[in-house]
Amino acid sequence: MTLNIDEQDLYSKRQTLIDTARRAFDKGLQTNAGGNLSVRLAGIDACVIKPSGVGYPECTHDNLMVVGFDGTILMGTLKPSKDKDFHLAIYRARPDVNSVVHVHSPWATGWASAKRDIPLLTVQSIEKLGHLPSIPLGENGGLQSAAQVEDVFKDKSIRGALMHNHGTIGVGSTMLKALQLCEIIEETAHIATVKEIVSQGK
Numbered sequence: 001m002t003l004n005i006d007e008q009d010l011y012s013k014r015q016t017l018i019d020t021a022r023r024a025f026d027k028g029l030q031t032n033a034g035g036n037l038s039v040r041l042a043g044i045d046a047c048v049i050k051p052s053g054v055g056y057p058e059c060t061h062d063n064l065m066v067v068g069f070d071g072t073i074l075m076g077t078l079k080p081s082k083d084k085d086f087h088l089a090i091y092r093a094r095p096d097v098n099s100v101v102h103v104h105s106p107w108a109t110g111w112a113s114a115k116r117d118i119p120l121l122t123v124q125s126i127e128k129l130g131h132l133p134s135i136p137l138g139e140n141g142g143l144q145s146a147a148q149v150e151d152v153f154k155d156k157s158i159r160g161a162l163m164h165n166h167g168t169i170g171v172g173s174t175m176l177k178a179l180q181l182c183e184i185i186e187e188t189a190h191i192a193t194v195k196e197i198v199s200q201g202k
């Protein structure tokens with residue numbers, strides 16, 4: 001099968017993913033081999049995505065996968081992550097989205113595990129996120145399904161979401177923008193926690 005993939009675009013998208021994954025790891029947004037991130041390729045309905053079982057700092061040009069938006073594995077020998085289905089659902093529903101970043105960052109995931117919405121307290125968080133919906137767990141308390149995630153993200157105004165007992169999602173026209181939203185969500189959760197503690201001492 002001949003793939004209509006622009007080699008230069010593929011190389012630069014893989015490098016961007018590697019750099020973004022490193023930044024997310026260095027900032028403590030994701031440890032171990034959890035989370036997932038992907039970036040849309042030009043001219044083809046497919047994305048570069050991290051495989052399952054590979055940590056953010058261990059992403060390389062050799063282990064990243066290319067997966068079609070219909071779920072077909074186009075490049076790569078490892079297993080794609082379970083999270084791939086919701087990444088693909090977002091790309092199918094949102095032509096404006098070129099990157100999806102998903103992390104289990106601890107402050108935000110703490111709020112999501114308490115099943116509480118994170119209040120957008122700062123001007124920046126309101127400006128950048130507008131609204132931060134929460135996605136409840138899936139059937140029988142399992143992970144959120146791709147359909148649940150798609151349902152939230154089909155609203156074009158949504159740029160980020162919390163997943164109960166799981167983590168956060170940021171989307172954007174570039175991978176940097178998608179990651180920055182995950183950073184803002186995490187920072188907002190941290191600020192909200194400090195505000196609650198400080199307010200108790202009043």
Ligand SMILES: [Zn+2]
Binds near residue numbers: 034103
């Ligand atoms: Zn996850």
